[in-house]
Amino acid sequence: MALDLLDILVLVGLVLGSAYFFREKLFGKSDKTAITGLGKNAAKAGKTRNIIERMQQSDKNVMWFYGSQTGTAEDYASRLSKEAGARFGLKSMTGDLEEYDFENLDEVPEDTVLAFVLATYGEGEPTDNAVEFYEFITGDEPMFSKGESVEEKPLRNLKYIAFGLGNNTYEHYNSMVRRVDAALQKLGATRIGTAGEGDDGAGTMEEDFLSWKETMWEAYKNDVGLEEREAVYEPAFQIKEREDLTPESDSVYLGEPNSFHLEGNAKGLPFNAHNPFIAPIDSSKELFTTKDRNCLHMEINLKGSNLSYTTGDHVAVWPTNPGREVLRLLTVLGIAEKKDTVINVSPADSTAKVPFPTPTTYDAILRYHIEICAPVSRQFLAQLAPFAPSDEAKAKIELLGSDKDEFHKQVANQYFNIAQTLEAVAPGQIWKNIPFSLILEGLTKIQPRYYSISSSSHVQKDVVAITAVVESITVPGGTHVLKGVTTNYLLALKQKQHGEEDPEPNGLNYNLTGPRNRYDGVHVPVHIRHSNFKLPTDPTKPIIMIGPGTGVAPFRAFVQERAALAQEGQEVGKTILFFGCRKESEDFLYADEWKQYQEALGDNFKLITAFSRDGPKKVYVQHRLEEHAAEVDELLKKGAYFYVCGDAAHMAREVNTALGRIVAEQRGLTIQQGDEIVKRLRSSNLYQEDVW
Ligand code: FAD
CATH class of the missing domain: 3.40.50.80 (Nucleotide-binding domain of ferredoxin-NADP reductase (FNR) module)
Known part of the structure; x- marks a missing residue:
């Protein structure tokens, strides 16, 4: 049936109307940061996709772009951006590659520097948010605003910085940064310093990054004539306590990922990487249990979510941090007593992003939104030194921040998280001077964990199975056993399903009922990630x-x-x-x-x-x-x-x-x-x- 003009006008009206509705829902009228990482939705939030305009509006001249899949590249870009401001007084911001167009790279002013922090994903592919940029810049003849050909070196005025995150166990090691760097060179751009490469496969990513960035800053200083100054800490976020609100107030986020979940209407948006489906777990069991290892099989029901999968896809589980570690961090920071105090977190600078919706509580932030159990960054320890509770603690944390070997011996090899590190540096002391903003800046946004779906969509269309080994690492000679966040959360859910009143595997006490008890019963937040790992379409193929x-x-x-x-x-x-x-x-x-x-x-x-x-x-x-x-x-x-x-x-x-x-x-x-x-x-x- 053909559509006549009236149908088309009505349809266009509906689409525009719902786009406006979603924008209001996502960002709220007063809270433009309700959801982060929305990529293309930047335009919906009223931000231009023009790099030059965006930098001028924000009064910046250095932009740290990131191509990130699991959050590490984004974290590095953000750390570099902060360091650029604190050490050199540069006007610096980060940029999600998918929020920009790149046609006018040939018009970027000469006093501007663009940096590219790029992870390589899978078989040498760009991360999801870098696909368009990658295809554009490495294309045979990218069309820039002034229409110059590649031979004319259209980017001859562009200065850039490059760092790649890769894994040497993959054949296409760091191919993203290598290919983008080669393309930029071909287009005439000038690199500052070397194109750095971090290697996750060798377990040296963080140290590769730290040593590369010092050489890069040296080159930057020489090329551009930068003056280094005493680093000044300027909080990226303003934290304001809201005495007018309590955790019971309807507008307070207690761990909900967005306003739809807050209002109990998660279905108002499609379920995806920004909006998890709170899925019932149909059944769960342990496939094996030995003294030191166990493996879970879970069947997660997607019915009613509109989510679909095909055999070979991945399911992403949104983890919750264990209560024991949330309390440990709240306590060591001296904020345990006000864990339920309602706070607003807003960016101190218009270019910063708050990685969760607010108003919220300290407890909800640490429990649902931040990786508090992850390995600690040495650079972060150095940043915490000025806020140490005693001179002795300050000297100790400074040493850990500056001495790679000591850091490895006392922190990394112990598999400590940040709270355990602070406890170990200053036993019994409270680090109450650390600004909460610094904690948010130094720790990364919590990441969903992926699982290869172990069921066939042909056999069970609406139910995905996962097969997961519960992570538990006894640190040789160490003082504790490292417990994987998500797999122990899943283990607790399995125990609950099998009738344990208040399961606390290894004393981790997860909040299994979720914000406002919305995960009650046995539910887990998930989304589906489609993959290219597929059976041949012809079943007769071997x-x-x-x-x-x-x-x-x-x-x-x-x-x-x-x-x-x-x-x-x-x-x-x-x-x-x-x-x-x-x-x-x-x-x-x-x-x-x-x-x-x-x-x-x-x-x-x-x-x-x-x-x-x-x-x-x-x-x-x-x-x-x-x-x-x-x-x-x-x-x-x-x-x-x-x-x-x-x-x-x-x-x-x-x-x-x-x-x-x-x-x-x-x-x-x-x-x-x-x-x-x-x-x-x-x-x-x-x-x-x-x-x-
Ligand atoms: P985390 O808390 O994330 O810890 C994971 C590891 O990080 C630890 O084992 C440790 O090595 C390190 N670590 C964490 N904290 C520290 C610290 N403080 N100090 C030092 N080191 C630390 N897993 C499966 O079991 N089954 C699957 O089918 C499966 N499919 C996958 C498919 C894909 C595409 C990907 C990317 C991963 C898959 N995984 C699978 C792995 C899974 O996503 C998780 O990484 C795994 O379950 C561990 O998650 P966790 O949150 O329990 O552990």
């Missing part, structure tokens, strides 16, 4: 899956799906799963289920196991793969899809190497030629990884 430990999660979904298709009478291709764990009797995930799938799939399903601690010699999945070299290569020649899921640091790399070797040996080629074939499998999407 597949080979390598999934040790919880890396088996998406493969349970793959096999579940193929078994269902076979039961429905469809032809299904060869389906081989390599699974590895410590002991057959201990942590063999889904041991009984595989038998059922075997019945449905018959000879087309083969499970090959590697139990690393059952025999005299350690056997891993890559060894088993080599033992089945002929069969594996035969299937690859028939167009098999090859999948790897789980540990990025070791397993995925070793499997990649093993496959290159297998191909070479089976086909009488050199190792180099074997590796080339594996590379080609990757680029044609026949080799897919879902690793973390």
Whole structure:
């Protein structure tokens, strides 16, 4: 049915009307910071996408752009921006790449510096918020305002800074910063200092960043003639206590992520990375429980949310910090007694973003919005020194902030969080002089944790399963056991579902009923992230899956799906799963289920196991793969899809190497030629990884 003009006008009116409605809902009339990280919605919030205009409006001449997926790049950009102001008096701001257009980079004034702090994601891809920028700047002929060609060096007046966040266990290590840097150079721009690279794979990200930034500041000082001054702390946020409000007041956020949740109408917005669905957990169990490890299986119901998934996607769980650690931090900061005091947090400068909606309470901020359990940054300790409770504590924290080795020995290797560090530096003392704004500036926004969905959408369209090992790390010689935030939260939910009145795994006492008891029953906030890790559309294609430990999660979904298709009478291709764990009797995930799938799939399903601690010699999945070299290569020649899921640091790399070797040996080629074939499998999407 064709639309006539009137229909179109009515539709346009509806769209504009609802856009206005959402803007009001999201940002409120008085609270423009109700939701952060909305990317393109910056325009809705009335902000221009023109870099030059935005900087001029805010009276800034340095912009630290970030391409961030998990928040680290954003954190680094924000730290650099603050340091630029505090140490050098620069007028500096941060910028989310997806909030800007880049056509007028050729018109950026000469006294302006742009910085790019860029994480590389997955297989050398840009982070979600950097896709458009990346495609534009690395395109063959980016069109700038003045219309100059690449040969004319349109960005010859642009000065920039570059730092990348990557992981050397991935093939395309730091490819984002490398490619963007090369593109900017080609366009004639001048870099200040070197293009820094941080390596998460080697566990040196923070130290790489710290040492790079000192050389960058030196270069900046020399290039631009900057004067360094005594660093002055200027709070990025104003904290105002609201005596007129109590936690019972309707307008006070107690951990709700946005105004829709506050008003009990979370469905007013689509559920996504900015608006979690508070999902009921249908069932939960422990797949194995040993003295030092346990693994959860949970079935989370998406019915009524409009969320959908396809096999191979990820579910993101929004964590809550454990009460024990919230209280520890409140206490060490001397604000435990006013934990429920209502406060407004507003940016001291129009370019700063408050990472949660306000008015809220100290307790809600630390419990729901900030990573308070994460590793501590050495730079942050140095910033806390002026606020130490005694001269002795000041000297000690200064040392930790400046001496890498001492910091590693006393803080990082102990796996302390910030409150534990402050307790250890000054036992029994209260750090009451630390401005609360500094805590918000020094700690990062809490991040949802991803889980590879372990159920098939063909089998259970509305219910996603997760398979998660509960993180628990006994620090060698240390004083405490590190407990993963999200997985222990999930464990507490599982215990509640199984009838424990007030579950407190390891004394962590999570607030399981959530803000205003809205998570009561057994609920968890989630959203879905779609991935490219997918079964072939043709079920007759052979597949080979390598999934040790919880890396088996998406493969349970793959096999579940193929078994269902076979039961429905469809032809299904060869389906081989390599699974590895410590002991057959201990942590063999889904041991009984595989038998059922075997019945449905018959000879087309083969499970090959590697139990690393059952025999005299350690056997891993890559060894088993080599033992089945002929069969594996035969299937690859028939167009098999090859999948790897789980540990990025070791397993995925070793499997990649093993496959290159297998191909070479089976086909009488050199190792180099074997590796080339594996590379080609990757680029044609026949080799897919879902690793973390
Ligand atoms: P966190 O609190 O985030 O701690 C995680 C780790 O960080 C700790 O083990 C420790 O090494 C370090 N750490 C934390 N705090 C400190 C500190 N103070 N000092 C030093 N080190 C510290 N996991 C699964 O079990 N199953 C899956 O199917 C799965 N799929 C994933 C898919 C993707 C795409 C990704 C990115 C990850 C996946 N993960 C999966 C991992 C998962 O997202 C979580 O990282 C994991 O469950 C730990 O979360 P947590 O909040 O319990 O631990």
